[in-house]
Amino acid sequence: FGMHVLLTVTLTLRPATAAVWSKKDATEDAYPPLWDLVPENLQDFLVKDNKIVINAWNYQERLGVYKNLLNSSAKYFTAFGSQNFGNILWGLPLQHGWQFRTGRLADPSSVTSCGYEDGDLLCISVRSWWSCMNYYLSVIPFLGAVEAGLFGQLEYEIEILPPEDRRADFCYSAADCRSHMPKLMDAWKAYFEEALNPANFSSFKLDDALHLMWKAHVTSIAYALPKFQDSLKYLSGPEANFGEDWANGVDFIAATHFSTDLPTTNYFQTFLPQRMLVEGDAPSSISDFSPQQNSVLVSLSALHKTNKLTGGLLLKLWQKAMSTEAGRKMGRKLIEDL
Numbered sequence: 001f002g003m004h005v006l007l008t009v010t011l012t013l014r015p016a017t018a019a020v021w022s023k024k025d026a027t028e029d030a031y032p033p034l035w036d037l038v039p040e041n042l043q044d045f046l047v048k049d050n051k052i053v054i055n056a057w058n059y060q061e062r063l064g065v066y067k068n069l070l071n072s073s074a075k076y077f078t079a080f081g082s083q084n085f086g087n088i089l090w091g092l093p094l095q096h097g098w099q100f101r102t103g104r105l106a107d108p109s110s111v112t113s114c115g116y117e118d119g120d121l122l123c124i125s126v127r128s129w130w131s132c133m134n135y136y137l138s139v140i141p142f143l144g145a146v147e148a149g150l151f152g153q154l155e156y157e158i159e160i161l162p163p164e165d166r167r168a169d170f171c172y173s174a175a176d177c178r179s180h181m182p183k184l185m186d187a188w189k190a191y192f193e194e195a196l197n198p199a200n201f202s203s204f205k206l207d208d209a210l211h212l213m214w215k216a217h218v219t220s221i222a223y224a225l226p227k228f229q230d231s232l233k234y235l236s237g238p239e240a241n242f243g244e245d246w247a248n249g250v251d252f253i254a255a256t257h258f259s260t261d262l263p264t265t266n267y268f269q270t271f272l273p274q275r276m277l278v279e280g281d282a283p284s285s286i287s288d289f290s291p292q293q294n295s296v297l298v299s300l301s302a303l304h305k306t307n308k309l310t311g312g313l314l315l316k317l318w319q320k321a322m323s324t325e326a327g328r329k330m331g332r333k334l335i336e337d338l
Helices: 004-015 060-082 088-101 129-135 139-148 174-180 181-195 206-227 231-233 238-253 262-269 291-310 313-321 325-337
Strands: 046-048 051-054 157-160
Touching: 004 313, 060 088, 060 139, 088 129, 088 206, 088 262, 129 139, 129 174, 129 231, 129 238, 139 157, 139 206, 139 325, 157 262, 174 181, 174 291, 181 206, 206 231, 206 238, 231 238, 231 291, 238 325, 291 313, 313 325
Parallel strands: 051 157
Antiparallel strands: 046 051
């Protein structure tokens, strides 16, 4: 049964994947842009009226949220490589860095100069579908970690500044987020509590951590996806399709407990589009994209279409096939080969 599902997914993706990938292709800088310039400690953020105030609509400050998460969880990943490279939270800031580098956090409507080089380059636009989706994969995990006690007893409360628009679509403190989305907060809190559990310290199981992290990750996407559906209208048709294809693809990747450490994430991100897609871009034949980048676009699109045609059955069958470690190992190999 499991093999049948793997075969179905392979056949769905296979026509798009003639290119041979080499790890030599991974030439991007190891860290997200401006990584050395972002707040390393919570005390590095603005402290005002006995609150740590974080502007999550500024790229450096949102990236600083990730840096604090990585620094505070580093001790739990010492067995998985030096310099914290084995920390599975790396996938989040590296994805955010890719969004920044490729212009996906800027105002896609061009009504404001938010996110543009000739305007406020570090501004994260609330009109950007990518930046709104990412809020649920940055601020929410961070506040879940605060609840779980990752940062210990804090001297000050933490307050996240609201954006200029759509304020009701976000939450701004651990208590606020818990009152609006308790299940999502529980999912991230559970991940950090697993890491913090003294019983796990000497026998921290990476597969268990990946399971909880991916569970929280897909819960964040499922919560945010319908909320920001109307933001897709600001994007070109090909870019909007890619965004939805990517969100769908994450469900399949998550089921394999795919590792999101620094080297693995960096390697696979080289195959994501390095600019926004525009009208006229036809995945499979975009001239300034590598064969691998074109292949990824076609594969993600085929996977999304097949999953929709089957009413989500393909994902359910895939998840069933990934319910054992042997199945997940095959699933990861399939993704790596593709």
